[in-house]
Amino acid sequence: MASKITFIGAGNMASAIIGGLIDSGVSPSDITATAPNENELASQKARLGINTNTDNNAAVADANVVVLAVKPQIMRSVCEAMRDSVQQQSPLIISIAAGLDAATIDQWLGSNNALVRCMPNTPSLVGIGASGLYANNAVSDEQRTLATQLMEAVGIVEWVEEEILLDAVTAVSGSAPAYFFLMFEAMEEAAVKLGLPAATARRLAIQTALGAATMAQRSDKDPATLKQNVMSPGGTTERAIQHMEDAQLRATIADAMQACAQRAEAMSKELSAN
Incomplete structure (x- = not known):
């Protein structure tokens, strides 16, 4: 997986995916995690050897993949604050936030983004998760493969072709x-x-x-x-x-x-x- 991956948010799920990626052979130097202050990032930096940053825009600047791993309640403000950087870089966006539809996130990021919604579950924290994925029309076959590889680092992946089916994924595996x-x-x-x-x-x-x-x-x-x-x-x-x-x-x-x-x-x- 030859990509620069930035995680916006460094909570438990982000840390689990990062750990899975490193275990699968991704270099820590190709991974960046962000949080509002360095104290929240210190353990990940020390334990995993990844890059960290408190500036989301700087972290997005050279990323091929941006994983949105913040709480749904603050997603809008986070996305709108880095809209220009995302539009300039055009990375694949992967959202693991529950409940926020692709069109809404895309709008907050300035529109016309390649965006994948992912519904993971908590066993991802121990490497045996199950994730449902949905891609909007801007996602290429190569980017779809990239999203699959990223989430397979913590378990199995199943794609759905209609976004509404992520609600069923929530019922059968997410919850x-x-x-x-x-x-x-x-x-x-x-x-x-x-x-x-x-x-x-x-x-x-x-x-x-x-x-x-x-x-x-x-x-x-x-x-x-x-x-x-x-x-x-x-x-x-x-x-x-x-x-x-x-x-x-x-x-x-x-x-x-x-x-x-x-x-x-x-x-x-x-x-x-x-």
Whole structure:
């Protein structure tokens, strides 16, 4: 990946992507991170050996890729302040800010920018994330490949061809780590009621989830088949699954994901209006 990459913002997600890029072979000297003051950048500079800057415009001046990694609430002021530099340099813009649509960010940056919206998730912090990406019409095939390579540094990448589908990505992967954490929490509580120590229950539940996910990832069988393979007629697993089906677990999950996607859409409208 022969590019100069600037991260506007140096929070947890930016640091995770930077670390993944360096692990994948990108030179720290090709990466710059910015923040309002040097104290916020000191740890990244010391730990990762990257360039740092408190001046966004200076950091954009020689960048081929600019990753917008600031909070959505301050995105407008950040973008408008570096509009001229972005227009002069014409880098690929990648936004990892939730809820802000591509057209709004493009307008704040002066319009006609090659812009990719990315919906990552928190497992990116440990290198096994899942990111959904959308590109506007100004993004070239080469830039699309570049965005893929950048986000694959922290996990898998899936592209969507309609921006509205990022709301579905939010529901199925962006917010979904919390669904599984809730499952771990509920399983631990139930196991304690069955007599297991909490720590034992937690370790068993988490390891089982890891094993099931790994099996699903490596198998050519769909989840329904894998589920069926664990079940024996009249056995313990069948009894548990039947109880979940009777309790309308599928409908609960579907309703929750629908609510998540609807909230993502509403947040986008709220943020763009501001």
